[in-house]
Amino acid sequence: MTRLPSPVATLLGRAEPGPPAPEGSILAVRDLSIAYGRSVVVRDVSLQAAPGEVVCVMGRNGAGKTTLLKSIIGVLPAHRGHVYFSGREVTRRPSYSRARSGIGYVPQGRGIFPYLTVLENLLMGLEPVRGRQDGQLEEVLALFPVLKQMAGRTAGVLSGGQQQQLAIGRALMGRPRLLLLDEPTEGIQPNIVEEIEAVIGSLRGRMTILLVEQFLGFALANADMCYVLERGSISLRGKPTELDATRLQEALSV
Ligand SMILES: Nc1ncnc2c1ncn2[C@@H]1O[C@H](COP(=O)(O)OP(=O)(O)O)[C@@H](O)[C@H]1O
Ligand SMILES: [Mg+2]
Known part of the structure; x- marks a missing residue:
């Protein structure tokens, strides 16, 4: 198949293949921009997580x-930039394929199936491991x-x-190596x-965790690395002990 020229690929929201995956990380996001229609709401975000880290x-x-x-x-396409998981670029892979490769996702608002039983909800979480229970x-x-x-x-x-416990439990049924918690x-x-x-x-320590959290205390006590987003860009990053408390308050206050 012919490769699309860059401007067309960009219009279609398809990222060009990027440089090789950064070494030593299980997740690496490079210069990622994400748009709803024409409105770019995440711009040039780069972050990474090493195996076992809480970010x-x-x-x-x-x-x-x-x-x-x-x-x-993979629920939203990248507008620009790259996502790497476990040493491979996954930017253009569909979400089910990312889930099967070991990314678990607990969406904001939990996303459980209210009319199914608790057990049925948990069993739905086996899809990424193709139903295999161990x-x-x-x-x-x-x-x-x-x-x-x-x-x-x-x-x-x-x-x-x-x-919420059910939503986390369901994600764990898929044996994720990276867990995204919103x-x-x-x-x-x-x-x-x-x-x-x-x-x-x-x-x-059992898996890598990417945690989106508003409660500072828990996040700061548990994270190996913190990133602060302001209007779609990372304005502050560092280990919890190294973050500038004043800047942090500014960035998070309403
Ligand atoms: N489906 C959507 N269509 C258009 N804009 C959206 C959509 N979802 C979110 N946005 C906008 O994108 C921005 C980021 O939203 P979101 O990622 O939900 O922020 P957060 O999770 O940090 O509260 C907001 O300005 C929001 O209004
Ligand atoms: Mg949100």
Whole structure:
């Protein structure tokens, strides 16, 4: 097949093949721009995560955090730039293929199937491993005992916090090596927030986590690296201990 010339490829939202994947990272995003129609809402974002790291993306509402995660999993196409996973460029791969290669995604608002049972929701999470079970269900039910109690109930009756546990559990069923978490503690009762944070903490080291979070305390205590998005661009980045607290407050205050 003939390769499209660059301007046409760009118009179609297809990125040119990029340079080889950066070494030592499981996820690398290079100069990524993402648009809705003609409106570019994420611009020239670069970030990376090494295996086992927890990387946090922060930013006000509307900064582009969800858009960035959707483009990493492949729900939104890249306008420009590149996404690499596990040493390979995946920029033009469809989302199911990225999921099968080991990227798990917990969308903002959880995205559970309310009319299916808890167990059925969890089993949907087996798609990335083509239905192959090797103990994930037992592990997930051990991690979230409430899901075991509620296994036969319709997911729509669960509380917000329980639905969030279900959404994380479903992603874990696919045995991800990289887990994308979009505001997992949003809209959840404070006492349950701690439970969810503890679970995320317990996943640390077992997989790479890219966490979008507004709660600074947890993010700063747990992240190896933080990136702050402002109006679609990274305005601040660093290890939590190295971030300028004043700049951080400025970037996140409403
Ligand atoms: N489907 C869409 N169509 C057009 N613009 C959108 C769409 N979704 C989000 N946006 C815009 O993109 C920007 C980034 O949104 P989003 O990624 O959801 O931000 P965040 O997750 O940081 O709150 C916002 O200005 C938002 O209004
Ligand atoms: Mg969002």
